[in-house]
Amino acid sequence: MSIQWPLVFFTLFVGLGCGIFVGSVVLTEWCGKAKQIRTISSSIAIVALGVGGVSSTMHLGHPERMFGALGHPTSGIFMESTMIGLFGLAIIVYLLALRRNASDRTCKVIATIGAVLAVVLAFVNGHAYVIAARPAWNTLILPLLYVASAGVMGCFSLSVLLARTKYADTIATIAVTETAATAETSTTTATTTIKRATLIALAFQAVLLIAYLIHVAVAPYPDITRSVMRVLTGNLALLFWGGVVLLGFLVPTVLMTKFYTKNTESISPLTSVKLSLASVLVAGVAFRALMFLIGSSIKQFF
Amino acid sequence: MSQRTMVVDLDRCIGCKSCEVACKHENGVALGCTWNKVLTVGPTGTYPKLEMYYLPTMCQECKDAPCVKACPTGASYKSKDGVVLVDKEKCIGCQYCMFACPYGVRTFNEETKVVEKCTLCAHLQAAGKQPACVEKCPAGCRFVGDIDDPNSEVARVIKNAGSDSVHVLPDVGNQPSARYILHSKIATWKE
Numbered sequence: 442m443s444i445q446w447p448l449v450f451f452t453l454f455v456g457l458g459c460g461i462f463v464g465s466v467v468l469t470e471w472c473g474k475a476k477q478i479r480t481i482s483s484s485i486a487i488v489a490l491g492v493g494g495v496s497s498t499m500h501l502g503h504p505e506r507m508f509g510a511l512g513h514p515t516s517g518i519f520m521e522s523t524m525i526g527l528f529g530l531a532i533i534v535y536l537l538a539l540r541r542n543a544s545d546r547t548c549k550v551i552a553t554i555g556a557v558l559a560v561v562l563a564f565v566n567g568h569a570y571v572i573a574a575r576p577a578w579n580t581l582i583l584p585l586l587y588v589a590s591a592g593v594m595g596c597f598s599l600s601v602l603l604a605r606t607k608y609a610d611t612i613a614t615i616a617v618t619e620t621a622a623t624a625e626t627s628t629t630t631a632t633t634t635i636k637r638a639t640l641i642a643l644a645f646q647a648v649l650l651i652a653y654l655i656h657v658a659v660a661p662y663p664d665i666t667r668s669v670m671r672v673l674t675g676n677l678a679l680l681f682w683g684g685v686v687l688l689g690f691l692v693p694t695v696l697m698t699k700f701y702t703k704n705t706e707s708i709s710p711l712t713s714v715k716l717s718l719a720s721v722l723v724a725g726v727a728f729r730a731l732m733f734l735i736g737s738s739i740k741q742f743f
Numbered sequence: 744m745s746q747r748t749m750v751v752d753l754d755r756c757i758g759c760k761s762c763e764v765a766c767k768h769e770n771g772v773a774l775g776c777t778w779n780k781v782l783t784v785g786p787t788g789t790y791p792k793l794e795m796y797y798l799p800t801m802c803q804e805c806k807d808a809p810c811v812k813a814c815p816t817g818a819s820y821k822s823k824d825g826v827v828l829v830d831k832e833k834c835i836g837c838q839y840c841m842f843a844c845p846y847g848v849r850t851f852n853e854e855t856k857v858v859e860k861c862t863l864c865a866h867l868q869a870a871g872k873q874p875a876c877v878e879k880c881p882a883g884c885r886f887v888g889d890i891d892d893p894n895s896e897v898a899r900v901i902k903n904a905g906s907d908s909v910h911v912l913p914d915v916g917n918q919p920s921a922r923y924i925l926h927s928k929i930a931t932w933k934e
Contacts, residue, residue, distance in 0.1 A: 502836015502856025509816035
């Protein structure tokens with residue numbers, strides 16, 4: 442089938458928002474590190490959610506009738522809309538709690554609820570495509586890949602925020618040495634944590650991608666339009682190897698290695714993680730486009 | 744439970760596409776949209792044993808229609824007599840029903856921004872007439888009726904064909920109710 446671009450960007454931005462928020466909650470509320478990024482990461486998450494939401498309406502022929510979806514609670518669109526609403530609400534409440542200097546316990550509880558909603562939303566986003574009529578999509582590996590993709594994008598986004606914070610702190614050192622040194626120590630610890638999380642998310646995503654390709658290879662009703670050969674060596678090979686593998690795994694891994702080994706001769710740490718984030722975002726688009734291109738129905742008569 | 748559907752006798756179909764034209768004309772189907780389509784299956788085999796048949800395709804009137812389940816607004820629904828219909832006033836044009844259809848027999852009208860499909864000419868049947876494709880078929884290969892009623896014409900046609908010659912499209916739990924008749928002496932049914 443043809444690529445549904447509004448849905449590609451809808452799931453990409455929603456995944457991005459979910460990933461940033463969950464990563465931020467784990468890092469700041471559960472691990473107690475780099476708390477200074479809580480507001481900015483949550484704000485970015487809700488903006489990403491909004492951009493995704495707007496993108497999804499561009500797919501609709503009649504968005505003005507959207508409220509009719511409230512009458513059919515089992516559909517994928519209802520689930521996605523509801524989860525976006527609840528997750529958005531959780532972020533707003535969390536931001537208000539931060540703004541009003543609520544207790545750590547209150548913030549942690551609200552953030553945890555939001556994080557659970559985010560994980561469910563990322564899963565629901567992918568689950569909407571688990572359809573028996575489309576053999577290449579009819580697997581629970583797909584929603585898990587959406588969750589992994591959200592995790593990877595979230596980790597790299599947080600890396601950028603941490604690198605920026607570190608950069609800002611370094612400048613601040615000139616003025617207030619002691620405070621900046623404390624902040625930098627906290628950020629360094631957080632950087633180590635996010636490094637581990639990024640590697641785990643990338644490994645998780647790689648395993649799921651291989652599992653997904655195996656599913657495509659053995660899915661019932663085989664057809665050339667959704668064959669694994671088309672993906673690996675056919676007309677989708679460039680999209681897969683270049684977009685998904687190279688940009689999704691190899692480039693960010695190399696750039697992250699540069700960042701963490703402090704090899705700043707050729708490229709600064711901040712630039713390194715920024716490029717990594719851009720790379721995984723493009724890879725996210727590539728994977729979603731690939732998914733649509735192999736998502737042919739059992740029979741496509743018209 | 745009533746289940747109106749279509750039975751097509753492929754032994755008789757001559758591939759003239761009169762059904763396509765009649766449908767377009769009767770329902771005002773827009774340019775670029777399709778409610779039914781005649782495909783050519785084959786030729787297959789090696790000379791002199793070659794086979795080919797025509798396959799008129801349209802909504803398979805699934806008993807457990809996935810398009811109805813996928814529709815977020817209830818625009819896609821099953822009528823009392825089991826026909827899958829679209830309420831265009833409720834359709835938001837999300838096309839998830841098209842994703843859910845195993846046969847790709849729904850069409851998106853770019854002008855009205857809603858999804859359309861074969862209605863089995865419900866408006867004609869309500870007036871006691873046959874659907875346009877059935878009425879105009881010069882080979883008389885199309886039949887419409889309640890497949891759950893043993894006294895209906897479709898049930899009689901299926902019974903006369905013999906169970907070995909009655910075929911159904913792949914079923915992924917949607918239970919398509921449409922049937923195709925093709926005897927092996929004409930051609931071998933291709934899945």
